[in-house]
């Protein structure tokens with residue numbers, strides 16, 4: 001008996017990549033999944049951090065979907081390599097700071113390298129023609145195949161029938177007749193196929209597979225870049241953008257204010273790296289400060305810290321200030337009244 | 348057969364799984380790895396990953412702010 005052909009499936013955690021992997025597995029191909037962690041992936045980070053949401057533990061959708069399909073999953077950390085994609089996308093950004101076309105090209109390229117190293121034959125993705133405005137158009141799909149170096153070893157089983165035959169189809173490794181012709185934004189065919197395969201409770205991210213399609217998130221990222229003077233970031237920076245209220249009361253400093261206990265606990269882990277404040281006379285949030293601050297700035301930050309805690313209506317609140325370098329001290333301040341906090345401070 | 352520890356505290360999902368996966372690749376069948384983490388998502392993710400590769404979760408301990416998940420390495424590799 002000949003060895004089955006081997007395919008590596010890009011698994012995002014969404015329904016489409018699950019369906020694509022299952023379709024090919026059902027044809028007798030040996031399929032393994034690959035998932036790339038960029039740092040922006042829509043994972044349960046907010047969920048993991050917020051105390052109020054810890055009733056049921058959050059699963060990793062990519063792992064969950066691979067298990068449903070019955071394949072192994074390899075999760076690869078691409079945080080550092082991915083920076084160049086976010087910072088300098090050759091094909092530009094979509095509606096927000098999402099470099100979808102470059103991102104797809106990058107992920108398929110990484111999958112192609114993995115395929116070559118591990119002796120696999122082809123790559124599959126859950127892409128559907130016309131589903132996403134930037135990366136899943138009939139004219140951009142060949143761009144991904146070409147720029148990734150995967151060429152015709154890249155198969156999109158959900159829409160293969162409306163695309164030119166790829167190597168696995170021409171060689172008879174898969175039966176083209178059993179592939180699909182999905183196109184456009186209508187999700188009904190995918191949902192019907194999910195029912196047929198018995199997939200339930202799958203993730204349906206609203207905007208896309210990552211935070212770079214989220215306008216609120218990318219506004220904060222844009223602010224970070226603007227005030228740093230360049231488009232650098234570290235993993236901690238992009239995680240912190242997901243947590244708490246972010247306010248920029250002055251151009252040279254920003255405050256991250258925990259919204260509840262779980263966020264306070266999480267931010268505790270960053271105390272050594274940031275000047276931070278919290279009220280001691282009343283309960284309230286932990287606040288981190290990013291930027292170089294003067295005494296006058298700290299007074300304003302202390303009044304804001306008081307504003308976001310239980311002492312918001314008190315005459316005086318005691319706030320402890322712990323500079324990143326230097327000696328801690330306490331200030332007795334009056335909470336900043338809401339009408340003195342302009343909307344424009346909120347990021 | 349040896350026992351190993353992996354500190355994955357403060358890492359958020361899926362980094363504890365990625366670190367576990369990479370560490371398991373350096374271990375032998377029968378070895379045990381205790382993963383210490385703080386993201387409760389690991390309670391789902393690490394066992395799910397182990398099921399996929401034929402490793403066995405032999406113990407889970409949960410304290411106020413930490414989780415300790417012990418994995419016995421199977422012969423399926425990482």
Ligand code: SF4
Nearest residue numbers: 099100103208209210
């Ligand atoms: S939504 Fe995010 S992860 Fe998905 S293709 Fe676009 S940039 Fe990449």
